[in-house]
Amino acid sequence: MKDGVKIPEVVFKTRVRDDSIGSDNPFRWMDVPSQSLFCGLRTIVFSLPGAFTPTCSTFQLPGFEANYKKIRDLGVDEIYVASVNDAFVMNKWLESQNVLNIKAIPDGTGEFTRQLGMLVAKDNVGFGLRSWRYAAVIRNGIIEKWFEEPGRQDNFAEDPYGETSPDNIIGYLESVR
Secondary structure, eight states, X not given: OOTTOBOOOOEEEEEEEOGXXXXXXXXXXXXXXXXXXXXXXXXXXXXXXXXXXXXXXXIIHHHHXXXXXXXXXXXXXXXXXXESSOHHHHHHHHHHTTOSSOEEEEOTTOHHHHHTTOEEEOGGGTOOEEXXXXXXXXXXXXXXXXXXXXXXXXXXXXXXXXXXXXXXXXXXXXXXX
C-alpha cells in the first residue's frame, strides 16, 4: 500500500446500541460502508493483529486514546482502530480499555485488510489470518500518508511496533500543518 491510493470499498458488519430494543442486550446489526467512514473527512485508521493482545492493549490503543484531542487539533476528524476481529470482540475490547473516543472497525472477514494487502498468516501464534500492523492518514477516501511496521510476512516471529505509534503519526501531522 502507498500514499495516493483509494481506500477499499467494503461493508463492515457492526453492532450499535439501540435502547428501543429494550433488552439486556440492546444492540442491533448495522452495515457500515467504508466510504461512509472515510469520504469527506480526514481520518486516521490504525490496525493491529488482534484485540486484547499485549502491544495493542498496552501501547497502541491507549496511546491513540490519550492523544485524541491533540490529533483532532491537528486537523483529523475521526480515529478508527481496525482489526480482523468481529464486532462483539472489538466492542468489548474498547469497553474493557475505557476507550471513549476511538471508534472500532470490525473487519471480521478480513476483506478490508486483504484489499489493503495487509492480511498475513499468524498461525505461529494460533491466530490464523490477521492484519499486519499499519496506520494511515486518509483524506476523503484517499491515503494521504501510509505507515507500516517493517518485516511484513506470514508467521513473522516478532511483533514490531514503532512506525504506527501515535507519536510517529503526530510527528507527520505536525510536519504538514
